[in-house]
Amino acid sequence: MKKWSLLVLLFWAITASVWAQKTDHYLLKNVRIHTGQGDIIEEGAIAVKAGKIVDIGPAKELAQKNYKEQIDGQGQWVYPALIAANTQLGLVEVEAVRATLDFREVGYFNPNIRSVVAYNTDSEILPTILSNGILYSQVVPEGGRISGQSSVLRLSAFNWEDAAVELDEGTHLWWPKRFQFTGWWAAPGPTKLNEKYRPTIAGLQLYLAEAAAYCQQEAPEKKNIKMESMRGLFSGEKRLYVHVDEAKAMLEAHQLLSPYGVKLVFVGAAEAWRIADFLAEQKIPVILSNLHALPRLEHDDVDQPYKTPAILHKKGVKFALSMQGSWNQRNLAFQAGQAVAYGLPKEVALAAITSNVAEILGLSEQIGSLEKGKAASFILSKGDLLDMRSSQIMAAYLDGKLLDLDKDKQKQLYKKYMDKYELEMPASKN
């Protein structure tokens, strides 16, 4: 049996090396390419140079002889690197251990807070997420009414500076709740109207008005670091992410925040389907958070959260799929798969975790789809990525470089105990 595990180890080493690129200029061929923008290229090839895609298309249309290094994709399915929006990756290590939590700051208006500086590139969670094809993440701070600014970061890096794709790309606002629930866990009490709802919104509006006025001055006499941090928000350069679920609250948030010239993105947006026409007409993009949720109301259709993406797609709302949290991000692709089971076309579902995310986060020039000029960040799967039954991730390339997916602690423990019991390691690495 010991011999066997040696053999397996050897096999692993071989399979890993199959995908390794030796130079920064190569061609990946014999692959089925899902571009992330709705297209599938059968028998395709991707040409990479210096971390960027320089050419892509059906293999026969590419000038293959130009590439000294050629990698045989062995018929794998290639997808753009997935982008997890609305996460706490790198800020949360163990949810129940306070010392490992860096995602929630105290204070009420905290626009100056920056998530990126707390990002732990050596978090043990990150390799497990990489293993499932998520190479980028929008890391969002929480706490207070305005919680601060998110950044879009690479999941494989040495430090937060080289992890950065886009720093401080937007500000996060948590819309107040209209209702308060009383009672306690074993005995829920009656619901009350939140009497602070209107005053809270009025306070928010005033704060934004003051910030907008402040930002009109290039060099204010008295510097206010909170207001300084909101530059870019009123010129439409950066986005205002409003975390809100209830339909009426979304309608109110739009009406009350639009006058300040901010670019709105609704995050959470569980009830977006109720007002899909409105969202499409106003061109407000939506980042749905966690499809794997129970219907909000008892009489909502049993499959409501699952079919919400299909409804938004039909109505022409720009949307992405996400899951709030950290370790659970590895299931992002299955959010998309679930939406497919409930009516969303497969390639649209893929876009909702790749190109749409990039577009909503303002990064569509750089990442999110497999196109000429974009980052050569992609993953190879043995089959359909969106279905756990067939998703077998064989390799991942970030900016043209093959990642070592075996740095995953879980795989190491797996191997350690398979060896202890002298069990045969399966061929695939997943």
Next chain:
Amino acid sequence: MRIVYLCLLLYLGLGASLLAQRPSFPENGVVDQREGCYLFTNAHIQTGPKQLLKNAQLLIKEGKIVAVGQDLKRPKGAVEIDLAGKYIYPSFIELSSNYGLSANPKKDNNQGRPQFLSDKKGPFSWNEAIRPEQRADQLFSPDKKAAKALRQAGFGLCLSQQKDGIARGSSALVFLGEESAQEMILKGEAAAHYSFSKGSSSQDYPSSLMGAIALLRQTYYDADFYQKQEAGLEYNRSLARFNELQALPQFFEAKQRFNILRAHKIAQEFGKEYIFVGAGDEYRRLEALQAAKAKLVVPLNFPAAYDVSDPLDANFIKLGQLLHWELAPANPAALAEAGLAFSLTTEGLKKPTAIWASLRKAYAAGLSEEDLLAALTTQPASFLGLSEQLGTLEEGKWANFFISSAPILMENSQLLQHWVKGKVYSEANLQADDIRGTYSLNLEQKSYQISIEGKAFKPTAKLTFADSSQKPIKLKLDYHYPSLSLSGKFTADSTAPIIRITAQWKEGSIIGYAEDEKGNWLNVKGQRQAAFVPKKAAELPKRDSSLNWASKLRYPFTAFGHTAEQAPKQEVVLFKGATVWTNEKKGILENTDVLVENGKIKKIGKNIKLPKGAKLVDAQGKHLTTGIIDEHSHIAIQNGVNEGTQASSAEVRIGDVLNSDDVNIYRQLAGGVTTAQLLHGSANPIGGQAALIKFRWGLLPEELKYENAAPFIKFALGENVKQSNWGDRQNKRFPQTRMGVEQVYEDYFSRAQAYGEALKKDPENTRRDIELDALLEILNKERFISCHSYVQSEITMLMRVAERYNFRINTFTHILEGYKVADKMREHGAGGSTFSDWWAYKAEVRDAIPYNAKILDAMDVVTAINSDDAEMGRRLNQEAAKSVKYGQMSEEEAWKMVTLNPAKLLRCDDQLGSIKKGKSADLVLWSNNPLSIYAKAEQTYVDGICYYSLERDQRLRAELKAERQRLIQKMLGAKSAGEPTQPAMPTEDKHYHCGDVQLNALGGWKVD
């Protein structure tokens, strides 16, 4: 309309004691003892619910009824009161009130620190919620204001209890007069009272409904043992009182849905009979109440319509809430129709007099006048065992009655006087005449037309004009027999001064004086021209013939519930041409037929002929599997999943607190789940007893329980039980470390062992302990453990403890480090039920890996994948499929992890978990390979009954929408008709996980 002999005394109330009722009291002054002998004549007397004596007389003396009849003569010494045309009713009896008592103060909440034992002074129960020593009669003092309010609502007697605690002690039956406590108490100890609410107790235990149930059950056993035990062992006033109260009528406050059935179960266990105080929603489950022969006290607090004018907000209101608004008034009628004994209470009404409007609504919804009166008079008297003394107007009974201007159900009826224990409390002066009518009124030379109208005993006045186009002018009228005062502007000119009149009314004429703005005195003379004619004749409320409440009931009473007619039925079903995942040696069979009959699988094979009358399901291209079984779920549980206030809560049972109305049952069916083990939480090393239920959507809690379930109990290890994440103040309860956890088990199992030996030796003299009973069952291999566990050290520890006591751990649930000790588990004989890929949510799951299930399975440990989550529970097929991704498990074996393997772990694989002839027809037809994320459960069968299908779901959705719209339109109608409304707001639904821990009622709670 005149009163023959009656002094003004009657109006003011009697100054002195009517009768010598406190003979032991000294008298200050001269004794003034009167007989209180009155003869009421010319009245319509409702002697009982069935009998109305027209133009009859009632004679009372010394607080009791001497005679009632149609030809009584006035005895000498009796005062005669002419009630011409008025009605006399026996006083109502209120059975659920704390009248005359003040609530026990809520104690300090111990600043969030635990309190294990009672801190009440004296030799009482260990638990503050057990307070049978509480006596209402010793705490009672009459409350004039509250008494008046109840009298105005028709009540002359009240059963007063201190509404505090689980065993609440005795209540006093008191008259609602205003005399001293000594005079007003009719029966000092009239009944004993119970509830599931711990009230003012600041003690931690019980923190859940199941804990309250266990505490009450144990108290019955303890009281019984206390009676039997030899003196000197323990002196316990609470247990002694508990026993003393057993001879009284026993009332149980069961205000929440299903609590009546729960309390009834306890009553059966201990040979008791409770009278239940209900919630007003009893109409929903009449059959169960009939089967229990429940005696009931029900409220009349019919909800106001919701303000549904905003469609987004209206959407927050649940179907059950909408329907309850429509059907609640039919509750009394439904109980009467079901032949149940019930009385009515004012509890829950904004004020007692709101009962009149509620009674009219109940009548309109179908309650007969006779049943209504019985529910307020004879029925409560009978519940109290005092029918000889109370409830009707018959010779020898207490003179407790009220006089009404008209039959009480008529809109215009007014309660005029209430006689309590032979003493009058007036609401209106009976001497007052009905002065309503049209008058010509002369102020010196000027003549006016006045109309006096409104209620006979509270008339209003206005100035009218001959020219009918001119608008009448309101005047202010105060009529206090025999004087009236009238003021206002006697012209349409708004700048005109106000004229004030003071006058006497006598036989249709008004004579008096007016003063004008200049101080001139004017003679006033008026004469009634015509008597008052009401706009419409007084009549009883109209019966709502369209209500038809029975047809609107839903099972369960929620969205996606079905009407009685639509109840899914057991059928003979033939699935034709499916890909059948047998979970048996035959594996996965292509293009195969499966025949289902009598809830069992009858035949599996090719080309099975369709039996006559059978349902054919075309399963070509589809996959047929056995239903998913979730080893670890917390749905469908009411009021708490943890009784984590003690290191062991083996006495509590999830089976006591099932909630069959949880819509998550339906949602699980939609995910192909047919069976789930509902587990106690993981707050303590020894948790509570589990329940294995089948998702028989629409049936009652007891009917969900799987008949052949093996008894299980939840244990837990690690961070939750050592209270790592409960906050810094929770550092008192043992254990606080994994070291202590082992000792909890050692301690309890050695105690259980000793208990078992004692029971064997001398069962009579051994205290029955329901906590140790459960542990003894484990030692006897009659109950099995499913233990929440994470890290390898503690897993090994528990296996070794079990081995020392010669039993085995059946299942480790969660078991995220199971892969590290898979060999030891196999050797011990334990199975594992795990999450597919959860980790990093707390310190003890840092080494969790998604390959865990694969390794356990490969090591021949029976392995299941569970949910512990209402949402994930409906995607367990996907969770199983993750083992195909992580570790390349074969699809067949992966599938078994959510079907056959949990069945094995739950020891029910003889009937569940595979498609085999003779096994339970719990089946799911999938649109695709069930391990694929694209698979949908198209049809889900439990016991051969199709509880869910895509088609049925579409139908239910459409009906749900239509029914909601019907009710919303009806509510909008009610709002525009001027009925009061309440705002439409969401209700919070709690979803439990096993780490849900309640710290204390005021200190909040947390979820892990």
